Amino acid sequence: xxxxFTRHALATAISAMATASIALHAxxxxxxxxxxxxxxxxxYSVGAEAFKETLERLSDGAFTVTEHASGSLGGExxxxxxxxxxxxxxxxxxxxxxxxxxxxxxxxxxxxxFENYDQARCVLDSELGDExxxxxxxxxxxxxxxxxxxFRHLTNSQREIASPADAEGxxxxxxxxxxxxxxxxxMGARPTPMAFPELFTALQQGTVDGQENPITVIVATNFWxxxxxxSLTGHVYSPAIVLGSPILLDGLSxxxxxxxxxxxxASVDATREEVSRLEREGVALLEANxxxxxxxxxxAPFQAAVEPAYEIFTSQYGSEMLERIREKxxxx
Ligand code: EAX
Numbered sequence: 172x173x174x175x176f177t178r179h180a181l182a183t184a185i186s187a188m189a190t191a192s193i194a195l196h197a198x199x200x201x202x203x204x205x206x207x208x209x210x211x212x213x214x215y216s217v218g219a220e221a222f223k224e225t226l227e228r229l230s231d232g233a234f235t236v237t238e239h240a241s242g243s244l245g246g247e248x249x250x251x252x253x254x255x256x257x258x259x260x261x262x263x264x265x266x267x268x269x270x271x272x273x274x275x276x277x278x279x280x281x282x283x284x285f286e287n288y289d290q291a292r293c294v295l296d297s298e299l300g301d302e303x304x305x306x307x308x309x310x311x312x313x314x315x316x317x318x319x320x321x322f323r324h325l326t327n328s329q330r331e332i333a334s335p336a337d338a339e340g341x342x343x344x345x346x347x348x349x350x351x352x353x354x355x356x357x358m359g360a361r362p363t364p365m366a367f368p369e370l371f372t373a374l375q376q377g378t379v380d381g382q383e384n385p386i387t388v389i390v391a392t393n394f395w396x397x398x399x400x401x402s403l404t405g406h407v408y409s410p411a412i413v414l415g416s417p418i419l420l421d422g423l424s425x426x427x428x429x430x431x432x433x434x435x436x437a438s439v440d441a442t443r444e445e446v447s448r449l450e451r452e453g454v455a456l457l458e459a460n461x462x463x464x465x466x467x468x469x470x471a472p473f474q475a476a477v478e479p480a481y482e483i484f485t486s487q488y489g490s491e492m493l494e495r496i497r498e499k500x501x502x503x
Contacts, residue, residue: 200235203419206244206253207263208367213391214449215263215411216240218318218442222261222413226434230427236261246366248347255311257418261431263438265320266410267346267367275306278492280350281484282477283470285408285500288450292319292443293503294496295410304412313415315435318442320409321385321450326398329380331465333402335359335476344370344382350484351407354477374398385409386453387446395460402465403454406473413438 205222207215216238223236244250244259248268253259270277278284285291294300295317304314325332325343332338339359345351347364355362363379373379374397381398388394389401413435420428458464485493 200232203234203236203260204239204244205236205261205263206239206250206259208242208247208250209240209388210391211238211240213240214319214321214387214442214445217445218263218411218413218438221441222434222438225437226430229430229433234427234430242366242368246368248366251312251414254313254414254416257416260416260419261315262414263318263411263442264414265346266412267348267351269412270348270350272312273306273310274488275492276303277348277350277484277488278496279303279410280348280407281481281493282354282407283474284493284496288319288322288408288447290500290503291408291410294499297499299492299495299499307414308417311417313417313420315413315415315432316439318411318413318439319446320411321387321446322405323383323385323407323409324389324401325381325383325404325406326389326394326401326462327381328374328377328398328400331400331402331463332404333465333468334472336472341381342379344373344379350480353483354406354480357479358473358476371397385446386457387449390449390453390456393460395457395462399461399463400465401454401457401462403468404473405468405470406477411442 203226205219207219209215219238219240223238226234226236244253247264248271250259250262250264251268251272254262266276266279270280285294300317304317307314325338327341327343329341330337335358341360342363343355343360344365345355345362347366352362352364365373365379370382371392374382374394382394383404383406415431420431423431454464454466
């Protein structure tokens with residue numbers, strides 16, 4: 172009797188534990204993986220933190236976010252592929268490799284398209300930015316929001332560069348982006364496309380002489396350790412984008428999806444604020460770390476040098492979106 176009772180009690184206890192574990196499991200938070208290529212001190216990381224804080228707060232802990240910084244999930248091209256197959260949930264990436272997936276975005280990579288931050292942000296926040304975000308869904312991606320990397324400048328280990336003639340023959344790492352490669356070819360440099368996680372070592376070993384990135388990235392990556400010269404060419408605005416995996420997002424309720432969109436918007440605000448801060452403070456920091464910074468660059472010869480890139484672009488992709496962006500930028 173006692174024995175039978177004990178067995179019964181045990182069975183009840185086990186069954187209660189199993190029920191509790193199922194209930195616990197049902198309530199367990201869904202962990203979202205968020206990847207980017209920059210360090211955990213970068214503007215992308217500031218954006219990732221804001222995404223995490225917002226999503227966890229709005230969902231009351233139903234979703235948690237784990238940030239994978241420094242390219243630990245691979246380069247930007249690989250992470251975009253990861254979104255398509257669902258091995259990563261959210262990615263903050265530059266537009267660098269995006270045109271390989273969504274050719275409509277190449278237009279944003281044209282040199283000297285935007286004059287300043289206000290103009291770029293205004294265009295990306297307009298219906299044109301939304302239209303481009305929507306294109307992502309034709310290519311197995313969810314465009315959540317346009318974020319920001321910043322205006323790109325040229326660094327190198329060889330010499331001070333004040334004009335395109337000075338860049339002649341320089342081996343410059345570019346992103347894996349056809350428009351950027353063409354622009355550097357027109358400038359007389361030797362473009363070498365490469366994924367970002369390989370860049371520091373390539374500069375260190377002299378595989379390439381230079382690279383181009385915004386102040387934000389130059390600061391976050393300690394490029395002064397491998398690059399002596401910085402020229403503030405501002406040759407192209409580099410948008411970033413918060414992308415989601417349709418495998419995750421398509422399975423969410425409307426309310427949940429809205430939390431993700433709000434998290435993406437908070438991420439953009441925080442990132443832009445950090446970009447603006449680094450635009451004010453970054454150059455002094457780079458100089459303090461030993462970089463020679465050429466600030467008074469005349470953009471006209473650079474603009475003239477890359478002009479053929481526009482003709483090559485429009486002959487391939489047409490000029491409609493480019494004209495609409497220019498018109499919008501003019502009214503911003
Ligand atoms: O997105 O590849 C690059 O140079 C990018 O600017 C960087 O990874 C940040």
